[in-house]
Structure formats: C-alpha cells, structure tokens
Amino acid sequence: MTQLTHSHADDPQATLAPTDPVMAEGVDDEPVEGNRRLYQGWRMHGMALLAIAYSAFHLYVLNVSPMETWSYRIVHVCGALILGYLLFSGRGFADAPSAMHRWLNVAATAALLPAAYALWQTVSMYQLLKGGAMRVPVDIETLHFGWPLLAATGLGIVLSWLQRQQRDGFNLPDLVLIVCSLATAGYFLVIFNSPLRMSTGTPFAPIGMSFAAVAGTALIMEMTRRVAGLALVVIALLFVAYVFAGPHLPSFLGYPGLSIQRFFSQVYTDIGVLGPTTAVSSTYIILFIIFAAFLQASKVGDYFVNFAFACAGRSRGGPAKVSIFASGLMGMINGTSAGNVVSTGSLTIPLMKKVGYSKKTAGAVEAAASTGGQIMPPIMGAGAFIMAEITGIPYTEIAIAAVIPAILYFASVYFMVDLEAAKTGMRGMRKEELPQLKALLRQVYLFVPILILVVALFVGYSVIRAGTLATVAAAVVSWLSPNKMGLRGMLKALELAGIMSIQIIVVCACAGVIVGVIALTGVGARFSSMLLGLADASQLLALIFAMMISIVLGMGMPTTAAYAVAASVVAPGLIQLGIDPLTAHFFVFYFAVVSAITPPVALASFAAAGISGANPMQTSMASFKIGLAAFIVPFMFFYNGALLMNDSIPAIIQALITASAGVYLLSAGVQGWFMNLRASWFIRVLLTVAAFLMIEGGGLTDLVGIATAVAAVALQKKLGRQAAPSLS
Structure with missing residues (x-):
C-alpha cells in the first residue's frame, strides 16, 4: 500500500512539517486482495516462475512465433485459470486448519481421481484422432471423460467454498480445479485441431464438447467470483438461464429456444468464450498489462504522483487537484477504476482531508478521477481495444475521438473541486511541503515510454508492435533512473504482469459467455427493436433507456466486461436509430465506465470510502x-459530432470552447458558488440552463446559452454589490 513519508501521516489533524515534504512511495505496489495467498519459500518461487512463463509465452507468440488463433486463446484462458486457482482462495483464510480439514482433504483426494482420469482421456482421444479415427466413440466422451469431468468440477468448487487454509498454504480442492482446467483445455485443443471443429453448433457436434463447455464455464465463473465478486457471475448466470427459459417468456423476450447440446457446443467457440472479449484480452490487454507492469517496476507511478504534487499542490485544495492528474495518468494504464483508487488514493485521500475536504468529498474526488482514467487516451484502460475489435474502427481513430470528451470530463472534475475549495476557504500546500519541480523535471524522460507508444500508434505501427516497443522503452528508460531494471527487475515485471492479468482475463472470458448468449438467442436484436419502438415516440427517451441499461449492466463489473456486455445489448439498437457506430459505442462505453461511480453499486466509490x-x-x-x-x-454526441472530432476543424474548436465553458457553468451551478460568491437557487438554475445549451454545441443554442450566462453574471454582480455594504 502507498505510504506517506511525513511523520503525521496517520493523524488527520496534523499539520505537515515544512521541512518534511510529501513524497509518494509505493504507488506502484500491487494491492494484495483479501483472498490472495501469500506463499513462502519454494511455493513462492514456483508461483513466480509460472507467472513469468505465462507472460513470456504471450510476448513470444505475439512477437516471434504466432500460434493458431483458437488454440492460443484456449491456452490463454487456461493459463489464467491455473494461476488464479493457485493464487486466489475460494474463501477466507484461517490461522489454523478447521476440524473439517482432514475430511475435506479426503473428499478432495477422491475428486482428484475423476479429474485426473478425464485429463488422461484427453490424451487418449488425441492419440485416437491422430491414428486416423474420424470421431471419438460416444461412450468415451460421456462415461470416461464428460461425467468424470463434471463430477470433479462440481465437487471441487463446492469443497473450495468449505475449505479454509492458512494464507501461505494451498488446498487440495483448488488442485482438483486446476486439473479440471487442464482437462477442459486439453479436450478443446484436441477437438478444435481436428475436422470435428466444423461441427460446432450442429446435431453432429461431439457430445464431449458440451461436457467440456459446461465444466469450462463453471470454472470461469468460479474464478470470476474470486477475483471480481458476484455481480458479473450473477448476470452471466441470468443470461445462461435465459437460454433455456426464453421460450417460456412473454412479449419481446421470448424466442424459439436452444437445446443444451447446441448452446454449449458453441458457447466455447469464437461466438462466446473464445470470441471478441478473449481476442482482445489475449492480444492487446495482456500486452498493455505487461507494459504497465514494466512501468510499475521502474516506479513510474511514484513519479507521476510526485510530478502532479509539484505542479498542482500549491493551488487551493491542492491534493484534490493532484488526485485528478495522478489518478488520470495511472487510471489510463491501470485498467480498473477500483484498483486505481487503492493505489493512488492511499496517498491523496488523507492529504485531501488534511487541507479541509470532508471524508466523503475526499473519497468522491479520488473515485471520480480514477474512473476518468478509463476514458483518457491513448490507452483508456483496456476498453478502447475491445471497441476497436467489436466495431472494426481503427484504434487510432478511437483514441482521437476520445480527446475532447476526456478533456471535458477532467475539466468538470477540476472545476468541481476548485469551486468546493473556494467555497470552503481551503488553502493549498506550502512550497516546503511539496516535491521540488526542478528535481522532477530532470526525470521527465520517464514519460518517454508513453510518448513512444503514442507516436508508434499514430505513425502506423500495429498495436502489438507499438506496445512491445513501449515495453522495451520502459526497461531502457529505467536505466537512467534510480530504479534501474536489470534481469531480476524484468523478471519481476513479468511476474507482476502474470498476476495482474488474471482478473481481466477471466472477466473477459466470463463476459464472453454473456456475449455468446446474446449472439445465439438474438436477445440483443430484441432490445434493439424495443429501442426503435421507443424512438418512434422520442429519440431522447430511447437514449435515456439505453443509458440506464448500460449502467445497470455495468454495476459491480470491471470496465472491460461492462462495456463488452453493454455493447452487445445496447449498441446495435443505437446504430439502428441512425447513430454513427463510433458515437453509439462511445455512448455505451461512457456509461459502462461511470457505472463505477453510480449508486447504488459503485465499486470505485466504495473502494475510496474504505x-x-x-x-x-x-x-x-x-x-x-x-x-x-x-x-x-454522451447525450451530446448524438447532437454534435464535433465532440468526437467528427466535423470540420472550426466546428471542433467551437465545440471544445463552448462545451468547456458549459461544464464550468454546470460545475458552478451544482456547487452553488459563482464569481467568488454563493449563488442563489435562481442563479444556479440559470447557470445549469446555460451549461446545457452551450454543451449542446449548436450555433443558436450557443448564443442563447451565452445570453443566459451573461444574465447570470449580471445578476450575481448586482447581488454581490448589494451584499458588500452589509458585509462591511
């Protein structure tokens, strides 16, 4: 966790010593989850080697020796499951084994036998098909592979919920789940590398495919529960239930239905688990996780935060503005809003409280800033890569389109905290309390890897090549800094990347199940027709409904999964309304992102409150x-394409200026502070109306908005003059 180097870090009422400047330390340390095992000795070294090998495998395949696509994705998901079950426990830890420990181990040993038998059968099936057989006998796929695999998977999951182990220990139920993961992946590798691959989704598909898909889906969902909570798992289970309940549902939700075999023989293909979400996680996301790990290993995160303190710390409410800059930079490469809150918020939240922000506001600022990092180009967490994969729109075009919305978002958050500081009379931090900007400027080369990434992308390099170059640059640049990365440091970065990737990979695989349900049942098309029906009455009503669906689907989920699901359900309907595909997907993406700060389930806000x-x-x-x-x-995207750079340069400049003025007026209206005075309710209404008119971006609305703002200024001046004599 982040540490404060001044002596009063734990006392919220303490005054910072002028001779003891605040310096960020440990921002780059990976937070340790409550259910993560902390191995010692040979187990720790073995876990590190596996994580390093997993990261190195991806670098090798992506840059040196490409692998058959489906096989690569199967290994990608299986590797994450193996690392996940080794590292994350199914329940909390105990100081000592429980009374049930022995019996649970006996049951797990019994479950290990059918799991190992199913794994052995995958070898037998490989040899059978290699010997010229056209297909595997049904009794082998059912009695000797399928049922043992399902029994072992189900028993292993249940036992893992019951077993409590010491934090540095490993339990047998998770070993059962690891063997089941290998058996599932082994089966799919055998079948998908044979002519039987062509039979998926037909009555001729091997029955073992359905058994393996059921087991694989259960393993993915259990791992998702451990690393991302229940929200995504519950939503995925509801979608799977819909596959079989759909024929009995009324109105637009009804559909003819799918058999168990047809659904599960396709859900583990490129329609579902191995589809767009895993395609992105196995290429772009894993590569940028490795890039982020190299940046963290060279302590760039500490530098980002210290640089933000040096630049913005002296302004009123300085730590809150530092939070905006630092969390935006870290959130851009972090990929999860809540994870970013934990890393940077441990430093910025206590300092915000010291200069006068309430506990509630300090946490809220950090949550909003960390969430904004997900919409900040050029990396945008990982959602931009999924958007590029789903839409076919070049990544660089998506990054360019994101510039103005990101400016507006962070400008709005900045105005909010500045006005809050002005309203409550907060001070900034003293020069003596802050890192020296001159010293930090000597290390400005630490921004070079990100600069190389941006330049490489925009001169035409592929995302994979650009990400690899940026990763190499991060290692090279570290040699100029105090945190030089030798071989040990690079291996540590690869280990960190392997561990960091577990959550996002299994979340993408779980989201793939939902995407598969949507594709196979056509429920997305039915939502689209419903949006079209609403649009007949009002397009605004249809957009509001699309917003609510996107937020509800995103609640409690990481950004990538939230966007992937919402893009499959909502975006097609918006496109049918006549909205440009890029605009439609940005609309969905923004609301999937801000679900992290939307009550009642706001993961980033809850992390900050903690x-x-x-x-x-x-x-x-x-x-x-x-x-x-x-x-x-996002609503303005529909009315004004200039906000996404989809217009002439003069129109884009006008949209940026007027929309920036609009978000300032909106911030003043919300905070009730304007022109260094408290604003009455009437002036707040005028400011809000002017803000909406100017954000909309049309010529007439801009003029009316300016006139409304001028009226608010004149009225506020008049009230200020009237208040001055009484104050004197």
Missing part, C-alpha cells in the same frame, strides 16, 4: 455529483 472512512453510499452520491459531466456529454 480508505477515507466515509459512508460508502454517501461517497458514491458525492462522486456521482462530481462526475456529472460524464452523464451529460
């Missing part, structure tokens, strides 16, 4: 208010 000590629901309401612009700007 650090600040505030009420989680109050923190989520405050972060919702601070990030309000993110809920408004």
Whole structure:
C-alpha cells in the first residue's frame, strides 16, 4: 500500500512539517486482495516462475512465433485459470486448519481421481484422432471423460467454498480445479485441431464438447467470483438461464429456444468464450498489462504522483487537484477504476482531508478521477481495444475521438473541486511541503515510454508492435533512473504482469459467455427493436433507456466486461436509430465506465470510502455529483459530432470552447458558488440552463446559452454589490 513519508501521516489533524515534504512511495505496489495467498519459500518461487512463463509465452507468440488463433486463446484462458486457482482462495483464510480439514482433504483426494482420469482421456482421444479415427466413440466422451469431468468440477468448487487454509498454504480442492482446467483445455485443443471443429453448433457436434463447455464455464465463473465478486457471475448466470427459459417468456423476450447440446457446443467457440472479449484480452490487454507492469517496476507511478504534487499542490485544495492528474495518468494504464483508487488514493485521500475536504468529498474526488482514467487516451484502460475489435474502427481513430470528451470530463472534475475549495476557504500546500519541480523535471524522460507508444500508434505501427516497443522503452528508460531494471527487475515485471492479468482475463472470458448468449438467442436484436419502438415516440427517451441499461449492466463489473456486455445489448439498437457506430459505442462505453461511480453499486466509490472512512453510499452520491459531466456529454454526441472530432476543424474548436465553458457553468451551478460568491437557487438554475445549451454545441443554442450566462453574471454582480455594504 502507498505510504506517506511525513511523520503525521496517520493523524488527520496534523499539520505537515515544512521541512518534511510529501513524497509518494509505493504507488506502484500491487494491492494484495483479501483472498490472495501469500506463499513462502519454494511455493513462492514456483508461483513466480509460472507467472513469468505465462507472460513470456504471450510476448513470444505475439512477437516471434504466432500460434493458431483458437488454440492460443484456449491456452490463454487456461493459463489464467491455473494461476488464479493457485493464487486466489475460494474463501477466507484461517490461522489454523478447521476440524473439517482432514475430511475435506479426503473428499478432495477422491475428486482428484475423476479429474485426473478425464485429463488422461484427453490424451487418449488425441492419440485416437491422430491414428486416423474420424470421431471419438460416444461412450468415451460421456462415461470416461464428460461425467468424470463434471463430477470433479462440481465437487471441487463446492469443497473450495468449505475449505479454509492458512494464507501461505494451498488446498487440495483448488488442485482438483486446476486439473479440471487442464482437462477442459486439453479436450478443446484436441477437438478444435481436428475436422470435428466444423461441427460446432450442429446435431453432429461431439457430445464431449458440451461436457467440456459446461465444466469450462463453471470454472470461469468460479474464478470470476474470486477475483471480481458476484455481480458479473450473477448476470452471466441470468443470461445462461435465459437460454433455456426464453421460450417460456412473454412479449419481446421470448424466442424459439436452444437445446443444451447446441448452446454449449458453441458457447466455447469464437461466438462466446473464445470470441471478441478473449481476442482482445489475449492480444492487446495482456500486452498493455505487461507494459504497465514494466512501468510499475521502474516506479513510474511514484513519479507521476510526485510530478502532479509539484505542479498542482500549491493551488487551493491542492491534493484534490493532484488526485485528478495522478489518478488520470495511472487510471489510463491501470485498467480498473477500483484498483486505481487503492493505489493512488492511499496517498491523496488523507492529504485531501488534511487541507479541509470532508471524508466523503475526499473519497468522491479520488473515485471520480480514477474512473476518468478509463476514458483518457491513448490507452483508456483496456476498453478502447475491445471497441476497436467489436466495431472494426481503427484504434487510432478511437483514441482521437476520445480527446475532447476526456478533456471535458477532467475539466468538470477540476472545476468541481476548485469551486468546493473556494467555497470552503481551503488553502493549498506550502512550497516546503511539496516535491521540488526542478528535481522532477530532470526525470521527465520517464514519460518517454508513453510518448513512444503514442507516436508508434499514430505513425502506423500495429498495436502489438507499438506496445512491445513501449515495453522495451520502459526497461531502457529505467536505466537512467534510480530504479534501474536489470534481469531480476524484468523478471519481476513479468511476474507482476502474470498476476495482474488474471482478473481481466477471466472477466473477459466470463463476459464472453454473456456475449455468446446474446449472439445465439438474438436477445440483443430484441432490445434493439424495443429501442426503435421507443424512438418512434422520442429519440431522447430511447437514449435515456439505453443509458440506464448500460449502467445497470455495468454495476459491480470491471470496465472491460461492462462495456463488452453493454455493447452487445445496447449498441446495435443505437446504430439502428441512425447513430454513427463510433458515437453509439462511445455512448455505451461512457456509461459502462461511470457505472463505477453510480449508486447504488459503485465499486470505485466504495473502494475510496474504505480508505477515507466515509459512508460508502454517501461517497458514491458525492462522486456521482462530481462526475456529472460524464452523464451529460454522451447525450451530446448524438447532437454534435464535433465532440468526437467528427466535423470540420472550426466546428471542433467551437465545440471544445463552448462545451468547456458549459461544464464550468454546470460545475458552478451544482456547487452553488459563482464569481467568488454563493449563488442563489435562481442563479444556479440559470447557470445549469446555460451549461446545457452551450454543451449542446449548436450555433443558436450557443448564443442563447451565452445570453443566459451573461444574465447570470449580471445578476450575481448586482447581488454581490448589494451584499458588500452589509458585509462591511
């Protein structure tokens, strides 16, 4: 966790010593989850070697020796499951084994036998097909592979819920699940590298494919529960239930139905688990996780935060503005809003409280800033890569389109915290309390890897080549810094990348199950027809409904999964409304991102509340208010394409200027502070109306918005003059 180097770090009322500047340390340390095992000795070294091998495998395949696509994705998902079951426990830890420990181990040993037998059968099936057989006998696929695999998987999952082990130990039920993961992957590798691959989704598909898909889906969902919570698992289970309940549902939700064999023989193909979400996680996301790990290993995160302190710390409410800059930079490469809150918020939240922000506001600012990092180009967490994969729109075009919305979002958050600081009379931090900018400028070369990434992308290099160059640059640049990366440092970065990738990979695989359900049942098309029906009455009503679906689907889920699901359900309907595909997907993406700060399930806000000590629901309401612009700007995409760079240069400049003015007026209206005075309710209404008119971006609306803003300025001046005599 992040540490404060000044002596009063744990006392919120303490005054920072002028001779003891705040310096960020440990921002790059990976937070340790409550259910992560902490191995010692040979187990720790063995886990490190596996994580290093997993990361190195991806670098080798992506840059040196390409692998058959489906086989690569199967190994990609299986590797994440193996690492995940080795590292993350199914339940909390105990100081000593429970009374049931022996009996649970006996049951797990019994479950290990059918799991190992199923794994052995994959070898037998490979030899059979290699010997010229056209297909595997049904009794081998059912009695000797399928049922043993399902029994072992189900028993292993249940036993893992019951088994409590010491934190540095490993339990047998998870070994059962690892063997089941290998058996599932082994079967698919055998079948998908034979002519039987062509039979998926038909009555001729091997029955073993359905058994393996059921087991594989269960293993993915259990791992998702361990690393990302229940929200995504519950949604995925509801979608799977819909496959079989759909024929009995009324109205637009009904559909003819799918058999168990047809559904499961396709859900583990490129329609579902091995489809767009895993395609992205196995190429772009894993590569940028490795890049982020190299940056963390060279302590670039500490530098980002210290640089932000040096630049913005002295302004009023300085730590809050530092949070905006630092969390935006870290969130851009981090990939998860809540994870970014934990890494940078451990430093910025206590300092915000010191200069006068309430616990609730301090947590809310950090949550809103960390969430904004997901929409900040050029990396945008990982959602931009999924958008490029789903839409076929070049990544560089997506990154360019994201510039103005990101500016508006962070400008809005900045205005919100600045006005809050002005309203409550907060001070900035003293020069003596801050890192020296001159010293930090000597290390500005630490930004070079990100610069190389951006330049490489825009001169035409592939995303994989650009990401690899940036990773190499991160290692080279570290040799100029105090945190030089030798061979040991690079291996540590690869280990860190392997561990960091587990969550995002299994989440993408779980989201792939949902995407598969949507594709196979056509439920996305039915949502689209419903949106079209609403649009007949009002396009605005259809957009509001699309917003609500995107937020609800995204609640409690990481950004990548939230966007992937919402893009499959909502985006097609928006495109049918006549909205440009890029605009439609950005609309969905933004609301999938801001679900992290939307009550009642706001993961980023809850993580921030845990650090600040505030009420989680109050923190989520405050972060919702601070990030309000993110809920408004997407609606403007529909009315003004210039906000996504989809217009002439003069129109784009006009849209940026007027929309920036609009988000300032909106911030003033929400905070109730304008022209260094408290604003009455009437002036707040005028400011809000002017803000909406100017964000909309049309010529007439801009003029009316400016006139409304001028009226608010004149009225506020008049009220200020009237208040001055009484104050004197």
